[in-house]
Amino acid sequence: MAAAPRLLLIYPATEKLGWVRRFQLPSLSLKQVAAATPPEWEVLLADEIHEDIPFDGQFDLVGITAMTHQAVRAYEIADRFRLRGIPVVLGGIHPTVLPEEALQHADAVVIGEAEPVWAQLLSDLQAGRMAPRYRSIPHGDLLEIPWSRRDFLAGRTYLTTQTIQASRGCPYDCPFCTVTPYFGRTFRYRDPDDILAELRTFDRKLTIFLDDNILGDPERAKPILRGMAGLGLRWGGQANLRFAEDPELVSLLAQSGCIGIFVGIESVAGPQANHPKTGSRFSQADLIKRVRDTGIVLEASMIFGFDDHDESVFETTVRYLEECAPSIPTFHILTPYPGTALFEQFDREGRMLHKEWQHYDHNQVVFRPKLMTPEQLYRGWRAARREVYRWPSVLSRVMQGNGKLVNLAYNVLRRGGVYGDEEVVYPPKGSGGPLGNGQGMKP
Ligand code: B12
Structure with a gap:
């Protein structure tokens, strides 16, 4: 029997956290994507707040979530996997709002909620016909979603799972x-x-x-x-x-x-x-x-x-x-x-x-x-x-x-x-430019 297909879900981190990482919450977005994944898939997590991304691992698909402030890091990670020929799907609020931007770094984008379209995307991938865009449109007033999966968080300490x-x-x-x-x-x-x-x-x-x-x-x-x-x-x-x-x-x-x-x-x-x-x-x-x-x-x-x-x-x-x-x-x-x-x-x-x-x-x-x-x-x-x-x-x-x-x-x-943060320099370290005098406009 062929080995189970492997899905790696990634939560990108924008800063290195010390001990406070133990007081963070796990990504519910990825817990829901995991719950919507058919049971024949092996689902793995890389929460960059807790661990390094396994860039050399063998995966059939990589899925990355992104709020706006995480998008640049998400794209860097996506580019590295795609260089190795591993297909990448981006989802979450930022790829939903700017799917065409996200598609420059991904093989497919999930626009909106994963639950209604995710199984279809995975089956299309296995059949070699994954489309670039999978869009779900919310309707009605009843929310029907599977219970989120917590098992794949094992080994990490969160405030609560x-x-x-x-x-x-x-x-x-x-x-x-x-x-x-x-x-x-x-x-x-x-x-x-x-x-x-x-x-x-x-x-x-x-x-x-x-x-x-x-x-x-x-x-x-x-x-x-x-x-x-x-x-x-x-x-x-x-x-x-x-x-x-x-x-x-x-x-x-x-x-x-x-x-x-x-x-x-x-x-x-x-x-x-x-x-x-x-x-x-x-x-x-x-x-x-x-x-x-x-x-x-x-x-x-x-x-x-x-x-x-x-x-x-x-x-x-x-x-x-x-x-x-x-x-x-x-x-x-x-x-x-x-x-x-x-x-x-x-x-x-x-x-x-x-x-x-x-x-x-x-x-x-x-x-x-x-x-x-x-x-x-x-x-x-x-x-x-x-x-x-x-x-x-x-x-x-x-x-x-x-x-x-x-x-x-x-x-x-x-x-x-x-x-804890005593620095009062402006613009703050690492910010986009000399914004203070309003001259920091970038294209
Ligand atoms: C919980 C939450 C947090 C938690 C996140 C915990 C965690 N580890 O994920 C905490 C408190 C840490 C947080 C912090 C911030 N948050 Co917040 N947060 C939320 C909130 C309320 C819910 C997000 C959530 O978990 N939803 C539940 C899941 C199931 O839904 P979902 O994320 O939409 O995921 C679904 C789809 O998007 C899709 N999907 C998502 N990812 C992926 C990935 C793949 C591969 C696929 C296929 C599909 C997919 O499928 C999922 C299931 O249907 C949202 C509001 C919202 N409605 O989104 C704001 C929100 C996401 N946060 C927001 C912001 C701005 C922030 C902060 C920057 C604010 C701040 N400075 O305080 C910080 C960032 C901190 C940091 N450094 O990371 C904004 C984001 C706006 C934007 N465009 O980026 C939102 C939308 C709030 C708002 N009113 O605008 N936040």
Whole structure:
């Protein structure tokens, strides 16, 4: 009998991580691709965060996933395998948005979700007729996917291997976000019985939901939360703060074992603050307090660099966060990702500084802001991060919420990341060029 065909799935790394690699999450994207692979295939993983890529190995197919900031590394890896005649398939958000770019480095691209098309691609490969593009188009409101595979992660240490999705998509369409263009406005949930059955196979407590907005449809989320109440899991996920308008949802969330929830507040200044995503008859401060009172850690993410942000935005945001005291504030630099309305607008206006995808990671300025220079944006972002993680700010936040010890632990961890990096040079090391004076435009 012929040996099983061998598939190598690769998660490219853009930086070398030390011991913190043990606190990373495995790629759910690749766990799902593995689950959709017919059983006759042997599936191997190279997670570059944990190990070197086996460039000399024998494989029948190599599959690589890529977010935008990983694309350049993904292409380098793909080119090396293809030089040896090993076929490469690229998938994930970046190849989905820019399939023609990805095809310069791959034999095929999966556009969108793998589950509906992957078995067909593999059988076409074995028949010697693999096409360059396999496209899946999401439809309906039911998400039907196989349970993700965790066995092929063996031998590596992650924060947890218990990552899962209850839904895909988001009911909102924020101009800077990739999710709704990617899923074409569909918002699908799995059958609660199916998701609860998968959760019952988890043998550890810590579980992370990687949904874009797990509470985005409260009526569909509630049966899942009710079912989780008896499972003894401790879980974290991502949602929109509006869920806290519904007191029943907040209490179900706490009963379900939720220990942390990440919400995008995005901006406290200007029209962005009134975006339908956040606009509500409740004040954000009230909603944050409701969640905080349950003892659930609330991580609030803010973005700097919208067109109505001038240099005063940093101070305004820091003061605002002192007032409403979410457990953990996180700051990002606005990053227009290809495929978003924001990217199209800035590109049309000639405001993109470069298209060196490896720098599209929220920690660098890749566009020309309207009311600041790129350097002011970068320096303001750094200063604001440091300001909210000064000890007095940390302690004041921790004292305002329930679950003080847990909150303190999270804040200390986050503070380490912010204060560990003392360098204040601009442009940051390894960034795309002298962006500070706006002269860094590259073709
Ligand atoms: C979980 C997650 C993370 C995790 C990733 C953990 C991990 N090890 O993978 C963490 C928290 C680390 C993370 C970090 C970041 N993330 Co993130 N993250 C997500 C999130 C919420 C879910 C991704 C996921 O796992 N989905 C579940 C899987 C099953 O779906 P999928 O990825 O779409 O995969 C399917 C298909 O794409 C396809 N596919 C994917 N890969 C491959 C490969 C092959 C070979 C094939 C055939 C098919 C295929 O098949 C899969 C199954 O259907 C997405 C939002 C989203 N909806 O994509 C954002 C998202 C991917 N993240 C994003 C960003 C920007 C980041 C950060 C850069 C932000 C930051 N600076 O904080 C960092 C990068 C950190 C780093 N250095 O790597 C953006 C990416 C935008 C872009 N164009 O790149 C997204 C889309 C969020 C957004 N709203 O825009 N993120």
